[in-house]
Amino acid sequence: MDRARLAGFLRARREALQPEDVGLPRGRRRRTRGLRREEVALLSDVSVDYYVRLEQERGPHPSEQTLAALARGLRLSIEERDHLFRLGGYLAPQPARRADHINPGMLRVFDGLGDAAAQVLNHVGETLTQTRLAVALHGDETAYSGLARSLHYRWFADPGSRAHYPEEDHTARSRLVAGDLHAAFSRDGAGSRAAEIVDALLARSPEFADIWRTHPVPGPCRATERLLHPQVGALELQCQTLLDPDLSQRLLVYTATPGSESAEKLRLLAVLGHRPWSSDVRADGGFGDSPSVEELGGQVGARPTIAAGCHRRRRRPVLADGSDARSLHEKLGAPMSVDHSHHIENPNSTTPPPQVELIGSVPTPPMPESSEAMTIHVTLPPGSAGSPPHRHTGPAFGYVVEGEMIFELEGEPERVVRAGETFWEPGGDVIHYQDGNNLADAQSRFVVTMFGVPDQPMLIPVSAEELEERKSRRAPRP
CATH class of the missing domain: 1.10.260.40 (lambda repressor-like DNA-binding domains)
Structure with missing residues (x-):
């Protein structure tokens, strides 16, 4: 050295x-x-x-x-x-290992896509880097190791990886994945990374072996991809591909038709960020009922299988006591029954005491059984409309850190919540219509803690059809 x-x-x-x-x-x-x-x-x-x-x-x-x-x-x-x-x-x-190094030109393009769902893959389907939105959309695909780094390998070796796609698309996607791997194998030959993946799949997957015997070639790319996401449900996205000149790497960018339901769901995912697809992490590094690390050739964590029908609208959650959420919100608008103490003097301390200011309090609303909590920090760019109309499965409590937020719940007039002020909602059946930025020339930020039903997303988008059905419940707008 x-x-x-x-x-x-x-x-x-x-x-x-x-x-x-x-x-x-x-x-x-x-x-x-x-x-x-x-x-x-x-x-x-x-x-x-x-x-x-x-x-x-x-x-x-x-x-x-x-x-x-x-x-x-x-x-x-x-x-x-x-x-x-x-x-x-x-x-x-050695040249075979160079597939891990992102080419500078490709990386410069990727750096300009920070707000998009984009990721860079090498020629054997190993994900090299992802934007935050791509991680929220697909999960962290850079966390795998061994053969499982290749999405081609995972498609045939891990049944859980297919839960991200509608079952009726599996056959066509199998041929597409096998054809892509066949092209890499033909180019790199024996002893290559592609050959290692092919040999492993021939020994492990009868489906892959059957397709491989037909000498698959890469077919036309599917301009539209249908995905099933555990938090927001079904999405229909367009996938644009940029190939590096030496064909060793490709940049994938996922977009949705402006104004479509999928576009709204992508925007919601940008706010939610990435959450593990299952909280049941096993000691062997797998999740739920998915295969272990050894079974997947060294994979860090396999995706769990998504329950059938996850792309349909979920059953509407009900508050723990069965009460009407709107009337509950009115009841809890009153002050707390006791003026609680918020600081206890420390007789052993010689330093100045903390300065405590009460900024908001409400009696605890009914919580879903075995609630899960998640705290997020949201930055709204100037003029941002925020999340599309949605529901929370449980109550949410928030605080505006900077700027001004437009806040609207079903049945209540919209209002402006300014920096230093709090907001809350009971969750359940109530539709949350607005949480956008009220400032056109400056960003706004807020922090919110959400309580939710286990195994359900914290935010559930409301369809255009249901918004039309319930429009009479929305307060008159200014």
Whole structure:
């Protein structure tokens, strides 16, 4: 390992890379030439102290995994990455392993898609990186290991992976996946990663073996993909594909027709973010009834099977005591029965006491049995309409941190909740119509804790048909 040359190379590449190259804001007071050290550390998923020590010619010998992460963070070309490995005392990765390194041009395009559902895959179906919305849509596909890193392998080896697609689409998708893998195998030949996956599937999956004997070739890409999501149900999305010039990687971008129900669900997923598809994590790393790590060739966690009919409208939740949620909301608008103490003096403390300010309180509404709670922080861009009309399976309590939020529940006039003010709703049958930004020129932020029914999504979209049926219950709008 040549510490001096490694430090110099890292420093030179950091200074040559501009914030705009990686999707970071430049800011007004930037004095550093190129990126800051902490920015490189963030992009490479290493600690700032560790990266600083590398540039200062000290610290531990970096592993191959760390050097690969630094190569991605610094947007190095294949040749530059190989040089970095040699400076770190390693042989340059063999061509078969280069599929893990995202090509700089592809990564620059990906960096500009932060708000979209986008992900980069290599030629054998291994997911290399995903945007936050793509993780919310598909789950964290970068968390797998071994053969299970390949979605081609998972499709035939893990029945749970198919629950993301309607059953009537499985046959066509099987041929599409097998044809894609056949193209990679034909290009790379024996001894390649593609060959390893093919050999494993021939031994494991009779379905794959039957298709493979027909010499499948890649067919036309399906312009529209139908997906089943455990939180928002059925989506119909358009998948656009960008191929790298050497065909080793592809960028997938999922979009929905503007104004469609699927577009509203995508917008809702952007607010919800990623939640594990099952809370029943087994000791072997699997979820629910899905196969174990060993069964899936080293997979970190398999998706659980989604119950049949999950794409249909879910049964409307009922409050624990069966009462009408709207009247409950009116009852609980009154102050609490007791003026509770919010701070206890500490006689052993010599420091100033905390300053406590009561900003809101209500008696506890009925909770669903065995409730689950989730707290989220939501940032609304200027003029954002927020989530589409929806329900919560249980009560929700929130606080506006910054700006102003338009808040509307079924049967109540819309109102503006400003920074420092609270809001709440009983959940259940009540439709939550609005939680958008009231400011057209500034962002607004709020924090909300939601209580929900186990195994049901915290937010359930309301269909256009039901909104029409219940429009008489909505308060007159200004």
